[in-house]
Amino acid sequence: xxxxxxxxxxxxxxxxxxxxxxxxxxxxxxxxxxxxxxxxxxxxxxxxxxxxxxxxxxxxxxxxxxxxxxxxxxxxxxxxxxxxxxxxxxxxxxxxxxxxxxxxxxxxxxxxxxxxxxxxxxxxxxxxxxxxxxxxxxxxxxxxxxxxxxxxxxxxxxxxxxxxxxxxxxxxxxxxxxxxxxxxxxxxxxxxxxxxxxxxxxxxxxxxxxxxxx
Numbered sequence: 001x002x003x004x005x006x007x008x009x010x011x012x013x014x015x016x017x018x019x020x021x022x023x024x025x026x027x028x029x030x031x032x033x034x035x036x037x038x039x040x041x042x043x044x045x046x047x048x049x050x051x052x053x054x055x056x057x058x059x060x061x062x063x064x065x066x067x068x069x070x071x072x073x074x075x076x077x078x079x080x081x082x083x084x085x086x087x088x089x090x091x092x093x094x095x096x097x098x099x100x101x102x103x104x105x106x107x108x109x110x111x112x113x114x115x116x117x118x119x120x121x122x123x124x125x126x127x128x129x130x131x132x133x134x135x136x137x138x139x140x141x142x143x144x145x146x147x148x149x150x151x152x153x154x155x156x157x158x159x160x161x162x163x164x165x166x167x168x169x170x171x172x173x174x175x176x177x178x179x180x181x182x183x184x185x186x187x188x189x190x191x192x193x194x195x196x197x198x199x200x201x202x203x204x205x206x207x208x209x210x211x212x213x214x
Contacts, residue, residue, distance in 0.1 A: 012078065022072075038051075
């Protein structure tokens with residue numbers, strides 16, 4: 001389990017084929033000192049297993065589901081990725097519960113400086129099927145970063161970003177249209193299933209249930 005507090009920004013050095021599998025290799029200078037073969041690491045919000053580690057990089061194999069569901073099928077060599085090791089049992093819970101199980105990808109729209117402030121507005125577009133889980137002041141993992149939603153307008157989502165987050169993540173490297181890995185708050189999905197008795201792929205939404213008095 002992760003908390004969405006980014007520890008280091010790595011750089012993709014290759015996406016290759018090894019024994020029929022896709023392998024992602026990431027250059028990183030600090031977290032590799034703590035990694036062992038078989039350890040989990042979140043790469044831009046995707047929980048991966050380190051299978052090959054050196055002092056300056058690590059590699060992880062990508063399952064077909066991971067390849068299709070995340071931004072990895074569209075990023076290139078040189079892309080910056082956010083890295084986080086799993087939360088320790090005796091550690092602080094800095095962000096929110098992040099499993100590293102990406103629900104889908106959104107699109108980066110802009111990162112604009114807020115007028116008269118040092119902070120930024122991060123604006124993204126999210127898939128319609130995920131919008132029902134995103135609420136004002138709720139938590140959303142974007143590229144593995146635990147963020148608080150400041151505004152929701154259908155599939156347009158805005159979050160306030162402090163300068164430290166811009167400095168410590170890959171947000172500053174993104175361009176309009178770039179895919180961004182998204183993981184919605186899993187508590188919302190559990191609540192929906194408990195109320196409806198159906199999977200979260202159902203067309204019945206929490207909003208509809210509220211309107212109907214459930």
